[in-house]
Amino acid sequence: MSVSFPDQELRRTAVQWMDTISDPELLDFLPQLVQALKYECYLDSPLVRFLLRRAIGDMRIAHYLFWLLKDTLQDSQFSGRYQHLLAGLLCCVGRGLREEFDRQCWLVTILAKVAQRVRDTSPSSRQAILREGLEEVRQFFSVSSSCRLPLNPGMLVKAVNIQSCSYFNSNAVPLKLSFQNLDPRGDNINSGDDLRQDMLTLQIIRIMNKIWIQEGLDMRMVIFRCFSTGRGRGMVEMIPQAETLRKIQGEHGVTGSFKDRPLADWLQKHNPTEDEYEKAVENFIYSCAGCCVATYILGICDRHNDNIMLKTSGHMFHIDFGKFLGHAQMFGNIKRDRAPFVFTSDMAYVINGGDKPSSRFHDFVDLCCEAYNLIRKHAHLFLNLLGLMLSCGIPELSDLDDLKYVYDALRPHESEADATMYFTRYTHTHTLLFQCLTSDRSVQAAV
Template sequence: MVQEMLRNADLPQDFLTPYDPRIRAGTILIDRCKIMASKKKPLWLEFSCESPDGSPCQPIGIIFKHGDDLRQDMLIIQTLVIMDSIWQKNALDLNLMPYGCIATGYNIGMIEIVRDAVTIATVQRSKGGNTGAFKNDALYDWLKCRLQVEESYYQAMETFVTSCAGYCVATYVLGIGDRHNDNIMITEQGNFFHIDFGHILGNTKRILGVNRERVPFVLTPDFLYVMGRVNRRSSLYFQRFKDICIQAYMSLRLHSNLLVTLFSLMMLTGIPELSCVKDIQYLREALAVGKDEKTASEHFLSQINTCENLGWTVQANWWIHMFMGIKQT
């Protein structure tokens, strides 16, 4: 039905994408368009694309979404860009993937489709259906299967460890909630990244008044398995992950005033979960403002330890999410 409606729509032959005016999209590829299964039923749209030299290139994918205030997503993605610039200045390349996102009206907007990426839920289902949420080796096997060349595999491991560290720190500092396995994604090159930022600054997702999120950020047994951290045995990848996390966290703390000021300035915009002093206070506490470096470092290491101890609760939450067929992205 949506494809038939698109055939009858008066669409331009080409246009500049609103989230990145450097990209020019061509005619719509109707046979590739669909309605997505998630709660708001967004449209998956694809358009032809030509490179500047006229050679063909991969189609441009855009998700058109109605029903969510994408200004909050824009704020978080732009903050990720700022965090990345801070880390880059400190010689930390954490392979973040801040995809394009723009609100084009009231509860209407567009989101860039990241190519060659799948959700963690898709990876887990490929291992054993809904029970794949409890398969600690699911993600490891998925990556290993796609990286037959040894050099590519080790490069992907480095990318996974750095990007996982970057998003663990960022999602903790920004208090991003509702972290189920349908809004965490991975590429075949090992890039780990989060999508859908409907719950921020400690405003976690609740079902019937019960908080289903018991951990400060997502670091599940299957992520640890990829790093070689099995049954708490020592692992060079896991040690590198922790070292990168501390470096990234301490770098952000040096710019606490910048981050707090930026969010304070946005309080009057009407963004749903940035409306009171309590929301700003979460940011200050997450950055351990006023604490010395040693205390702050120990604080974040304790968060990693909490994630290790309670990783099974996340797996159980993800299994419920898959079993119930909940898709909220």
Template structure:
């Protein structure tokens, strides 16, 4: 009775110190076996359900190789819902067999989780030489239990990806200096590499093209499979030459940020499109329908000089539908905060887009679909990272009524939304840092050192109070206003280069 009462008191007290557990374990002398025995006793009597999810994930980092420590974290993760498993699946795959093995039942019971698990692990087998053997063993264990139907499906998927990869390589070799592909001949399967036994939807070859980019990604349109609910063609960008795990991590973080903001009743209209790495520097990206690039809007209002026309975007929005400024302000604020915190650079006007029609967005929290009106800004292509502020150009400010420094209701709304969103993320800074730190062993080029973690902590102003952090972000807004003309100049240079490349590289395949 005395022992049980003591354990109850211990568990009650342990709740007060759960958040400090990683800090305590870092101070343990793991070379002293008596100390280790005491720590193991402590952890053995710790209720996994009392462990905060963020702490459990942190205990899976490279700082904690001890099996007992990691087992406690895994026991906490075993209680996750399927949605939460998917939310953190990228990291769970990275932290090793001790974590994955107890969760295999979850992967085997859910086809959706199993699909992503297969491709995440297969991508690591193909692209990460340091952990290839371990990942191959994990993948084999899953395939032994997934069933013949899933095996057949994975076989077809792998064949399809390999066929598309062959096509991409052939096009790169045949047309090393070309950018635009306009095939003729009507809808058909794409060469002998993609054939009927794959059970793939037919590629609409007349709608496919090679995009104007040095990596020559393939824009592919597929006829939809028969369905009573949708007849919309399926569009993907098949990309070779970039490590799309970087994009996957950024998009995963955008989804997490969106859920944090939704909990605070902040819907900032992020568009976290689908992206998956299928091998070493190869993968697929979902095409977002009913949208256009900022560069296209600017070209339509002055050619390459449209980069310097401050009211070009405003006039475009008004020509489409009036009163879209609020949608623009909210989405612009969301991506300003997100890209600043994540340190995302390379923001030219071809990888910032805006919706030009209504589209359907799924609310991941309420599992509902609702229409989003035009004017929703969003960013794409997250391969590059730089230590730069976010993009807030004079044409963005013009839409908000911020002309020649004049204040406006929409600009004040923009500032308020930005600070609310930024301060909300700061309350979850430990989770954000943990998720990125768990990805350090992957070898992602832009996430390879502790310096990347320091940047994230500094961007979130972890050491500062709320008032100081708010002022810090308002200073970033002012700085971006001052540097807006330099961004315009860079965008103009980008458009001149793209126009020259497209004129030089147009061709048709018959």
């Protein structure tokens, strides 16, 4: 469905093939299909009719299609086309869903204004300004008894828990909001970062996870939702019972990030029995391996102990994907991210059960290789998904050189044995590579 295939009969046949996929599968690829609309010769095309028909039949597809189209209105070259498609969708879905979309847009606008006011004020006044702004959100819920969040149409919120709301002390000062919901959880409403890149990264990781599970390999990945609602704003689901590695290491003092025991001690504290701890370690080994493979393939950079998190159950996961496809942070002419993926000494301590190598570490490496080769079998799927997003405006995904990074990482032209040898040799050369980072950066080592 890319620009390389303009033949109308070919595109019509591709749409016919897609008609056989289920609604959940279609949701996995919806962002790419919205981008593919740019390459249609006519506004009335088989792809347009396909998407509208499937949106009429499933509210989740209608919901995400609405917000994807809203986000693409910022594309000056194609905004006219997307405006017509959005109008067509609103005509098809009916009055009830149109009113629901209006409420969501109203709520997102209020939250964006609140976030802007919090960001523009002095740090000492931010909490007071946030509480003041959230009163407007409370008034919204007094008029609209409930509203679904753009993040998830299944999440019906009825109020905002003002006392539980705060903000993050990063450059963008995103808000941390807690809504009252049938399934209570917090949602990080981020109105300062461009979440399109995070959204794409998490989509690719979610598809990787589905492939692993379909192949009978459960990597215990933590999959969370992220959705862009416009340039510089969006929503990220927060995972309960999880802390950043920085906070966990901080429990051991200012030198905690240089010690080997913090992660193991923290998991032991939350899993006091032997069986509980062993289960947590197992979750850690699998999820850590999955994260290593995913971040390696996607070239996710700027990894440090503030954007790697750990659940009390032992599941490890990454957040904040502002750098990917090998676009590393630079210190002058030197790349800060020199390791293929982050693997710290305290992670090794959990896996080995101590400070000496054990057979479990070799099992961990074998697990990484198995997960890597399962993704390699679907290399062209991931290259096509990323290729369709070349025109979406993400700065770090703008030309074929960016796609080449993933191609080189997956090595689809090689046999499984050769690719495995490359993967293990490439990562092994970084075994003794320690990056002593400044500020709050942890000491990092790569397998």
